[in-house]
Amino acid sequence: MPLIPIGLGWLIGIWAILTFALSSTLLLIALIVPIAGIILWRDAPRARLAWFALLAALLGGWRAVAAQPVFDANSLVTYNDLGVVTVTGVVDDYPDRRDTFVNLRVRVETLSLPDSDPIPVAGVALVRADGLAGYRYGDRLEVTGQLQSPPEFSTFNYRDYLASRGIHSIIDRPRIDLIARDQGSSILAGLYELKDRAHETIAAILPEPQAALLTGILLGDESSIPQSVKDDFRVTGTSHIIAISGNIVMKSDPHCS
Numbered sequence: 001m002p003l004i005p006i007g008l009g010w011l012i013g014i015w016a017i018l019t020f021a022l023s024s025t026l027l028l029i030a031l032i033v034p035i036a037g038i039i040l041w042r043d044a045p046r047a048r049l050a051w052f053a054l055l056a057a058l059l060g061g062w063r064a065v066a067a068q069p070v071f072d073a074n075s076l077v078t079y080n081d082l083g084v085v086t087v088t089g090v091v092d093d094y095p096d097r098r099d100t101f102v103n104l105r106v107r108v109e110t111l112s113l114p115d116s117d118p119i120p121v122a123g124v125a126l127v128r129a130d131g132l133a134g135y136r137y138g139d140r141l142e143v144t145g146q147l148q149s150p151p152e153f154s155t156f157n158y159r160d161y162l163a164s165r166g167i168h169s170i171i172d173r174p175r176i177d178l179i180a181r182d183q184g185s186s187i188l189a190g191l192y193e194l195k196d197r198a199h200e201t202i203a204a205i206l207p208e209p210q211a212a213l214l215t216g217i218l219l220g221d222e223s224s225i226p227q228s229v230k231d232d233f234r235v236t237g238t239s240h241i242i243a244i245s246g247n248i249v250m251k252s253d254p255h256c257s
Contacts, residue, residue, distance in 0.1 A: 002049055009053035013060030030058055069168070076108050076123025077168040079147055086144040087111045087125065087171075088118070090183045091137055094192050097224075101131045105167065106141060125169040126150075126162060129176055137192045138184030145174025195219055 037051035071077050079085060089108035096103035104127040110118040127143055129135060148170050150159040162168065182189065198219060203211045209229050216222035222230070233239045 002052070005049060005053040006056045009056035010060035013057035013062075014064040016057070017061040017064040069163075069166075071168075074119075074121055076111065076121045076125060076147075077149075079111055079113075079121070080149045080169050082113070082147065084145065085111055085113055085147045086118075086142060087121075087147070088140065088142050088179065089125070091135060091139045091141065092124075092184060094137055094195065095135055098131060101173075102129050102133065102135065103127070104129055104135055104141075106143065108169075111147075123169060124167050125171055126167050127174060127176070128170070128172045129174070133176070135176070135178070136181075138182045138189050140179040140181075140183045142177040142179055143171055143174045144176075145171040147171055195221075 035055065037047070037054070076087070087106070087108045088110045089106040091104050092107040093105040096105075106125050106127050108121055108123050108125055111121045112118040125143070125147070127141075135141070149168070150162045150170050152159050162170070199215055199221065202215050202218070205211070206214060209226050212222075212224040212226065213229065216225050230239070
């Protein structure tokens with residue numbers, strides 16, 4: 001089928017870019033070759049398919065290059081591991097609540113070092129806050145703490161795990177001041193409020209751990225499922241049932257336990 005060589009070409013292009021680090025400019029220039037081949041060999045089905053596969057490889061490589069993050073002086077990650085900073089930003093995702101803390105995905109807008117004025121920056125920080133704090137999506141926060149690069153563990157690369165989600169900085173147990181509420185999308189805020197109500201309804205109807213399990217399956221929030229239940233699902237090879245959201249909890253991940 002035509003989709004198979006085209007799909008393989010796309011994957012090979014991504015692999016080649018990640019392996020050999022070619023530039024996007026070179027790839028755009030190289031696109032002329034398969035496009036010309038498709039035109040010249042339009043009456044030869046097999047040759048035309050080969051040119052389409054080559055075109056898919058170049059497009060896949062260009063997409064891989066475009067997806068790579070570019071950091072500069074205005075990037076939050078540039079200020080990792082420099083000590084205590086103060087950042088302001090908005091919580092742009094549903095808070096990930098755990099037993100004793102909550103993980104907040106904060107889209108940072110400004111940053112200031114000690115004794116310096118705030119400067120505009122761009123980036124996302126994972127902020128680990130007190131679990132009793134009632135922070136929610138759309139809150140604008142002022143966060144003061146150690147801005148750090150995510151660690152790498154022997155059994156789990158936490159840095160790559162967060163990087164795949166667009167997060168390259170963490171702030172653990174900072175001082176947080178709430179500046180304003182409802183600074184995000186009203187549509188997302190409404191959906192998250194509906195999710196909270198569904199969570200409360202399930203908790204009122206079912207006992208534990210059944211309520212936590214149903215919450216994980218229906219709402220994609222497995223944070224309240226007891227570790228013993230997670231272990232049982234892991235042993236039986238059915239962990240995917242409670243990992244619909246794709247947010248699989250790793251024991252070696254200190255921010256997700």
